[in-house]
Amino acid sequence: MIKSMIKSKLFWPIVVLVLILLFNLFFDRGFFSIEVRGGHLVGSLIDILNRGAPLMLISIGMTLVIATKGIDLGVGSVIAMSGAIGAMSVAGAADDSILPLFTAIGLSVGICVLAGAWNGLLVSRVGVQPIVATLILMVAGRGIAQLITGGQITTVYYEPYSYIGGGYLFLLPFSIFIVAAVFAIAMFLTRKTAIGLFIESVGSNPDASRLSGINSKNIILMVYIFSGFCAAIGGLILSSNVASADGNNAGLWYELDAILAVVIGGTSLMGGRFFLMGTLVGALIIQSLTTTIYSVGVPTEYNLVVKAIVVLIVCLLQSPEFRKRLTGAFGSKKGVKSTKDKGVTLS
Amino acid sequence: MKKLNLDYKQLPLIATIILFIIMYAFGSFRYTGFFSSQVFLNLFIDNAFLIIVAVGMTFVILSGGIDLSVGSVIALTSMIAASLIMNAGLSPWIVIPICLLTGTLIGMGQGALIQYFNLQPFIVTLAGMFLARGLAYVISVETIAINHPFFSYMASGRIPIWGDNFISPSVIIAFVVVVIAVFVAHFTKYGRNVYAIGGNEQSALLMGLPVARTKVMIYTVSGFCASLSGLVFTFYMLSGYGLHANGLELDTIAAVVIGGTLLTGGSGYVAGSVVGVMILGIIQTVIVFEGTLSSWWTKIAIGALLLLFIVLQRVIVIRSKTKKGIISQH
Amino acid sequence: MQNQTPRLAMEGIVKEFPGVKALSDVNFQLFPGEVHALMGENGAGKSTLIKVLTGVYSIDGGTVTLEGNPIHVNSPLEAQELGISTVYQEVNLCTNLSVVENIFIGRQIMKKGRIDWKEMNRQADELLKRLNLNIDVTKLLSSYSVAMQQMIAIARALNVQAKVLILDEPTSSLDRDEVNQLFDVIRNLQKEGLAIVFVSHFLDQIYEISNRITVLRNGEWIGEYMTKDLPRLELVEKMIGKELNELTSISKGKGDEVQTEKRESFMEVENLSKTGNIQPFNLDIHEGEIVGLAGLLGSGRTELARLLFGADKPDTGEIKIKGVKKQLNSPKQAIANRIAFCSEDRKAEGIIPELTIRENMILAMQGTKGWFRFIPKKKQIEIADEYVELLNINPPNPEQLIKNLSGGNQQKVMLARWLITNPELLILDEPTRGIDIGAKTEIMKLMVSLSEKGMSILFVSSELDEVLRTCDKIAVLRDRKKVSEISNKDHKTQHDIMKEMAGGM
Incomplete structure (x- = not known):
């Protein structure tokens, strides 16, 4: 039964994704074609994967945060910080040395992990609501990013830096491998260790989890750190893509897109069960929407409007109240839940 | 009796006022020309729009909700106003009601979605944020400068107060909004219902309060305030632009929180939010006077203040919880 | 009228x-x-x-x-x-x-x-x-x-x-x-x-x-x-x-009290207290003993139990387990000392509603193993199946979400969660509250059989007849203070306990 539920959680997002892609085919017969050009695979689908990489990364981190009944509004600012640190630390580096690249990655990831830890500590140790705690970094982080770049858009002339977001490996964009690696790490940690179970239990009932001997504080700290990590890498990819750092605009709205991807993927904002695969599909839906809007020739201005409508539709579809109003036929299915009513009288 | 009421819940507000005084004193000692009544009045002139939108947000946060759409609604309002005035050549007396109605309807729609489909305010107003900004872009991606006598008057009109000191018409609007809001919050059923819902929505429902109507109303009012603020902002900028007021929702929330309203709802004051706006204003003024400081320090300072107040709120909540704990252990 | x-x-x-x-x-x-x-x-x-x-x-x-x-x-x-x-x-x-x-x-x-x-x-x-x-x-x-x-x-x-x-x-x-x-x-x-x-x-x-x-x-x-x-x-x-007769059949064989005295002490508590929660108290719990905690609501029963489990931090006093002084500052430490605690507030402090019966069951055991020593899924299923059958949990499907179960069956899953950790001391806070009479009887029978196998049980209950039927020893609390300890050897009645609970009568 659970398996079929997970299936159904993934089912609709995939249907939506396929529909969006098919819609593109309608306008552009060559949409699905992929060809090898200059040693790279080129095509719209590859392009969606490549451009969607930062969002997928950030959404993976966000999924775990949301599963603990939290939210990380700071990711957009962390992206800006990461890009700023990365770009600034390779500024003026010579192309022939690869060392500055690793310094940049190390510094970015290190500092953003600290930023994540800061959020995690505020939430788990000080006990501030997640939406509030991460709001601080959302506001201040962008200021810090601008502080690092001196308020300028800093351009990077160091070639190896561009490889992170623009390089190719085995015909495919390197960023896809980064996503695959981070996704694999997340899957391993949550499904092959007890961390996944603990995240779901902390998100579903923190008090009961503590009384069952689970250190929920460390779990919460961990997910925010992981979210910071994901945002750091996403930020590096974004900054590397454009070979520059923009403290003001880099990663703008990413927290919202990431939350949207998580929700589309079937993870509830109320915490508990999470679906990493669903999140990936959700992120791809958002990216293909954007791509579609560009390729179909709709003015890009409509992008935000379309996103808004998608958010609303997805949320409405997940709302039990809406479903109830939509069809009375679903009522019989709810019969199982009658035990819930009983639970009220029993306790 | 009054003394007893002055308990720990008012601590944030008191802290805010003290902070404002300290910052003002700091500025006055450090910079020549800071301690002038016009600099003080400029705080109101420059932040009239923020005061108005913070008033609407105060009710939302008091009820335990959040409204992320306000910045975008301001942008949308400015675009509608600019395009209708400049491109369609309509009279301000038609344009202004249309603008206000747009914001109000967006707010009402959000409120209805939140209430009737039990969606999270956060996510609904997030969609509202996308929608409003998107619509602003749909009208035009370019800035539309406004050149109209009424708007020019509203922008540059000076209402003398004493001596050479003056305020702008917008300040009057903001002042009226604040007075009405204070009255509504403390002397009307609607206002008290907002506090009750923020305190305990379930209880409010069982006490027979019109929770649904009130909640829709809260977001409607916030939408109205945002569009009114959008008009004032348009007077101030004399242009419509889709990127106007970008990230303003954060400033607004920060002002409300710094003004002493608990983000969990149920406790806070409209007047506090006004002081909160003043603090944001004074930070900017200090940065302007300092000259060498860059604008991003504003963000970092606001972030630091947010941290301070959020931790303060947290301490208060913990204190009141331990207090309650002792009570229940009779 | x-x-x-x-x-x-x-x-x-x-x-x-x-x-x-x-x-x-x-x-x-x-x-x-x-x-x-x-x-x-x-x-x-x-x-x-x-x-x-x-x-x-x-x-x-x-x-x-x-x-x-x-x-x-x-x-x-x-x-x-x-x-x-x-x-x-x-x-x-x-x-x-x-x-x-x-x-x-x-x-x-x-x-x-x-x-x-x-x-x-x-x-x-x-x-x-x-x-x-x-x-x-x-x-x-x-x-x-x-x-x-x-x-x-x-x-x-x-x-x-x-x-x-x-x-x-x-x-x-x-x-x-x-x-x-x-x-x-x-x-x-x-x-x-x-x-x-x-x-x-x-x-x-x-x-x-x-x-x-x-x-x-x-x-x-x-x-x-x-x-x-x-x-x-x-x-x-x-x-x-x-x-009502059905319940009486649970009664523990009263003949083995002599043995109880000989049994090793599992936990000795001295002067443990927490301001505002419970005044300093002493308590001995022997192996295989069922100790009842009686008292009116708000008399400090739950508060006492929580101290023994490290759910709250005591202000004074010490706890010895098998003669060795221990610090119990968190549930995690208590569990490491093989103590288990079934909260009275099943909804808020017991079940993880979004998880399945199986996941709810293995949670505490996994907690002792930490993040990386994950119990393999196959093993989890085995354990869950075993306890679903042992405790007669309905529906007998370990993959069912626990929120869909009735109160009594949720309570059984909570019991299973703790039994799986194989505790030496099981603290049960109102385990029979809000569940039907059949499940009550089953739980009490289980308590007795567990104690016969050597497990110590601290049984907090407001149902005096349940306490009298199962416990070897009853500690009575009044106004956040332990006022007396009654051995259940002689024919004690509810009246005897109530006198202690009410005091000054």
Whole structure:
């Protein structure tokens, strides 16, 4: 039964994704074609994967945060910080040395992990609501990013830096491998260790989890750190893509897109069960929407409007109240839940 | 009796006022020309729009909700106003009601979605944020400068107060909004219902309060305030632009929180939010006077203040919880 | 009284939830100036009946008449407007508002378009004086005790022209003095001719305050009786619907007490205390011993248990486990010392609603293993299957979400969670609360058999007969203090324990 539920959680997002892609085919017969050009695979689908990489990364981190009944509004600012640190630390580096690249990655990831830890500590140790705690970094982080770049858009002339977001490996964009690696790490940690179970239990009932001997504080700290990590890498990819750092605009709205991807993927904002695969599909839906809007020739201005409508539709579809109003036929299915009513009288 | 009421819940507000005084004193000692009544009045002139939108947000946060759409609604309002005035050549007396109605309807729609489909305010107003900004872009991606006598008057009109000191018409609007809001919050059923819902929505429902109507109303009012603020902002900028007021929702929330309203709802004051706006204003003024400081320090300072107040709120909540704990252990 | 027309009459009430008939053909009548007790075990349909009456639930069949007029109540607000007011078990007021506001909100006194605070303060003062309460009405509700909040809730209910007052378990968090105070208020209101519905689990209180009793069982109407004509035993039989004898068969063989004395001590507690929660106490728990913790609600039972589990941090005292001094500062440490704790608040502190039965079961065990020593799924399934069968959990599908289970089955899953950790001391805080009689018996049988295998059990319960039937030793608490320890060797009766619990008798 659970398996079929997970299936159904993934089912609709995939249907939506396929529909969006098919819609593109309608306008552009060559949409699905992929060809090898200059040693790279080129095509719209590859392009969606490549451009969607930062969002997928950030959404993976966000999924775990949301599963603990939290939210990380700071990711957009962390992206800006990461890009700023990365770009600034390779500024003026010579192309022939690869060392500055690793310094940049190390510094970015290190500092953003600290930023994540800061959020995690505020939430788990000080006990501030997640939406509030991460709001601080959302506001201040962008200021810090601008502080690092001196308020300028800093351009990077160091070639190896561009490889992170623009390089190719085995015909495919390197960023896809980064996503695959981070996704694999997340899957391993949550499904092959007890961390996944603990995240779901902390998100579903923190008090009961503590009384069952689970250190929920460390779990919460961990997910925010992981979210910071994901945002750091996403930020590096974004900054590397454009070979520059923009403290003001880099990663703008990413927290919202990431939350949207998580929700589309079937993870509830109320915490508990999470679906990493669903999140990936959700992120791809958002990216293909954007791509579609560009390729179909709709003015890009409509992008935000379309996103808004998608958010609303997805949320409405997940709302039990809406479903109830939509069809009375679903009522019989709810019969199982009658035990819930009983639970009220029993306790 | 009054003394007893002055308990720990008012601590944030008191802290805010003290902070404002300290910052003002700091500025006055450090910079020549800071301690002038016009600099003080400029705080109101420059932040009239923020005061108005913070008033609407105060009710939302008091009820335990959040409204992320306000910045975008301001942008949308400015675009509608600019395009209708400049491109369609309509009279301000038609344009202004249309603008206000747009914001109000967006707010009402959000409120209805939140209430009737039990969606999270956060996510609904997030969609509202996308929608409003998107619509602003749909009208035009370019800035539309406004050149109209009424708007020019509203922008540059000076209402003398004493001596050479003056305020702008917008300040009057903001002042009226604040007075009405204070009255509504403390002397009307609607206002008290907002506090009750923020305190305990379930209880409010069982006490027979019109929770649904009130909640829709809260977001409607916030939408109205945002569009009114959008008009004032348009007077101030004399242009419509889709990127106007970008990230303003954060400033607004920060002002409300710094003004002493608990983000969990149920406790806070409209007047506090006004002081909160003043603090944001004074930070900017200090940065302007300092000259060498860059604008991003504003963000970092606001972030630091947010941290301070959020931790303060947290301490208060913990204190009141331990207090309650002792009570229940009779 | 019988000849009067009832103020409120409900006839043939039917309420169905998908798959469940919560009320079938239930009758209820209420006369002016009487206190009418609504009795029934958990799940009998009391709450449902009240929710139907107050418009929280819609009605599927039957009629409701108020003073002879048929009424249709669609919302709590409508019920209030009709004069039907309810005070719930959990105080449903807003603690962030002042007392006066809590009394008046929704129907504030208006003057010239604004709220007339002065007049409201005056009237609130008056209203509370009628209930013999003299408090500052302008202070926040949160500055008063739960009992006081309860009274304020009643004041609010009276503020409307109340014809019917429903008190839904109003006494469950009050101490004896506060109950007396409440009953004085109820008697006053009764004299004024108000019709009062009283729901409570405390038999003593029912017999003290009510004139008439209606009994429900499994959503069915069993009967209506005058309180003075219905002996307690008969009432209990009507509520439970089966002979009480079944329980007695659990009794532990009383012959092996001598052995108990010889058994090794598992835990020695000396001078443990936490300010405001429990005064310093000593307690010895031997291996294979069932120790009962008796005391009224709020006497400090749960607080004591929580200290032993490290759920709260003690201020003074020390705990020795098998003679070695231990620090128990967190549940994690307690579990590492093979202590388990089944909380009384299953919903808030027990189940993880979004997880399956299997995941709920292995949670504590996985907790001891940490993040990286994950119990393989195959092993998890084995364990879950084993305990589903052992504890007779229904539905017998470990992949079912626990939130879909009945209270009794959730409780069994909680037991399984702790049994899997193979504890040496199992603390059970009200494990039989809110579950049906069959599950109660099963749980108590299990306790006895576990103790026979050497597990120590600390059994917290407000059901004295359960304590007497199972425990070797009973510690009695009163007013957050351990007042005595009774060995259950001789034929102790509920009366003996109650004397200790009440004190000064």
